[in-house]
Amino acid sequence: MSELIYATCKAYLKTQGKFLLLLECFIGVIIILYFGVLQQFEAYKVAIIVLFSVVGISGSFFVAAFGHAGEHVSPIRGRRLPR
Secondary structure: OHHHHHHHHHHHHEEEEEEEHHHHHHHHHHHHHHHHHOOOOHHHHHHHHHHHHHHHHHHHHHHHHHHHHOOEEEOOOOOOOOO
């Protein structure tokens, strides 16, 4: 049973990663259009904004990945649960 849960969580994490990548592409285009074209920011300022956006989205993915990796640790005495 635990192998089924592990496989399901792993598939979910992969799907979430694809979704976040697509979302970040969409957000990046919007950031470039708004700050680069409409507000006429300099290119390096737009790049910094996009970079921080990527860091934020990456943080969301890595929090989920860390939770996935840590879910197999027993809360009692820190022993790993059987898979």
